[in-house]
C-alpha cells in the first residue's frame with residue numbers, strides 16, 4: 001500500500017455507477033481508503049464494502065446532521081465488532097447549517113457523547129466531523145472541551161479531526177489530546193491552511209479526499225475519488241519541504257498507527 005485516503009464516502013450511492021472502476025485504479029496505484037458511515041444504513045454499507053475489498057476499511061457512526069436518527073449502540077454492535085471496522089464516526093458538531101442553534105447544539109452534543117462512549121467501549125479511535133458556524137471556531141471549542149474532560153478520565157481516548165479547518169491554536173489542542181488532524185483537496189487550491197500544515201508535526205497528520213466532495217487540483221470539476229489523495233500528499237510534502245515518497249511513507253505510518261491497520 002502506498003497511501004491511504006483516511007476519509008471517503010466510497011460506499012455511498014454516488015459511486016454506484018463506477019465503484020468497481022475506482023477500486024481497480026486504486027489497486028493499480030496501491031491506494032486504500034477508510035470509507036465513512038453517516039447513519040446506520042451507510043454504516044452497514046461501508047462494512048459490506050470493506051468485507052468485499054482489501055483496499056477498504058470501515059468507519060461506522062452517525063454524522064451530527066443526522067440527529068433524527070440518534071445512535072442506538074445496540075444496532076451498531078455487530079458493525080463495531082467487525083474486524084474491518086477501524087473507527088467510530090463521522091461524529092461531532094456541525095454548527096454551519098443548524099437553524100435552531102440551542103436545541104440542535106444540545107442534541108448534537110448527546111449524539112456525540114454517545115459515540116465517544118462507544119469508541120471507548122470498543123477501544124476504537126474517533127473520526128471527528130467539526131464544522132463551526134461561519135467566521136468562528138465555536139464547534140472546535142465545544143468539541144475540545146468535551147474531549148478534554150473525557151481524556152482526563154479515559155487516557156486511551158484518541159482520534160482524528162477530519163477536514164481540518166481550525167487554526168494552529170486549535171491544532172495544538174488536538175495534538176495535546178493525542179489526536180491527529182487531516183486535510184483534503186482544499187489545500188491544493190486554497191492557501192489558508194498552509195500555516196497550520198507547516199506548524200503541525202508530520203507524525204500528527206493524515207491526507208484524505210472526503211470523496212465525492214472537493215476534487216484536488218488538477219482534477220477540479222471531476223468526481224472526487226480516493227486515489228486523488230496522492231495530490232493531497234504531494235501538497236503536504238511541498239509545504240513541509242519533504243520528498244513525496246518520504247511524506248507518503250510518514251503519512252501511511254500515521255494512519256496505520258492510529259487506526260491499527262495491518
Ligand SMILES: [Zn+2]
Nearest residue numbers: 007036090210
Ligand atoms: Zn465525510
